[in-house]
Amino acid sequence: MRVALFVTCVNDAVFPATGVATVRLLERLGVTVDFPMAQSCCGQPQFNTGYRRETQPLVRRTVRAFAGYRHVVVPSASCAAMVRHHYPPFGPEAADLAPRVHELTEFLVDVLGVTDVGAYFPHKVAYHPSCHGLRLLGLGERPRRLLEAVKGLDLVELPGAEECCGFGGTFAVKNPDVSAAMGADKLTNALATGAGVLCGADNSCLLHLDGLASRRGAPLRTVHLAEILASTEEEPWR
Structure with missing residues (x-):
């Protein structure tokens, strides 16, 4: 299975280890991970502050970046929720992307059907x-x-x-x-x-x-x- 990683701007700028860990985890489970370089902010800060017009270019950019992928995995419930719940009103292409976006734990449990991922963390x-x-x-x-x-x-x-x-x-x-x-x-x-x-x-x-x-x-x-x-x-x- 091939998926696209939507790493989110917070993880990319401040917590890169999370993106690296997500890739390591998915590859360990036999998933091929792509990273579309055109991705950027999902537009949530602008949208939540009431700037709908300023959100539109970011929605369009995100839609283009992940076009063609059946599954887009996001290690962030916040950004996944933005796409799933707030993108559809921005147009049919945005509405098409919404159900293809999965928060990481959703993807693991619902799509891959696994709960034991072979992890070890003695804490x-x-x-x-x-x-x-x-x-x-x-x-x-x-x-x-x-x-x-x-x-x-x-x-x-x-x-x-x-x-x-x-x-x-x-x-x-x-x-x-x-x-x-x-x-x-x-x-x-x-x-x-x-x-x-x-x-x-x-x-x-x-x-x-x-x-x-x-x-x-x-x-x-x-x-x-x-x-x-x-x-x-x-x-x-x-």
Whole structure:
């Protein structure tokens, strides 16, 4: 099977290890991964801020970049939700792309039909479900099923898991005090689990929480789910 990787601009610019991990994971499962070089931002920041006209060129560019691919895999629930839920009104070509875009855990569980990806990660982990994955995509138990199958991983319950971390893209810019307070609550809950690692399917959330943890001097690492699933005994995550 051949797929296209939509790595997202946040991962490309700030978290390249997530994109690398996604490719390693998919190739380990027998998937051929292409990276269309024409891809750029999906337009979510502009769209969420109300700039629909400025979003249109980015939608058209994304549609062209992934034309011809049956499956487009995205290691970001936020960007996958943008394409799936907000692209269709931009025209028939955008509407055609929407159902071909899969968030990573959806692709693994629903398309490839796997939950045990052969990963090894001997750490205590708490999972934070992002709002877009939880509410717009309805990822449900898919991420947890994948984590539960990882050898050596101790998955612990995160109190208030379904509560927003406070990032919310431009919400954090417009409402910094509220955003920080929400993040502090999420961080307190994560620390209460005793986990050394907090993982999620959106690096935007993890960026927010990692910043708060660093300021507090908290002993907690944030790691994208793809990096955990790509980790093996032969090539351990560090």
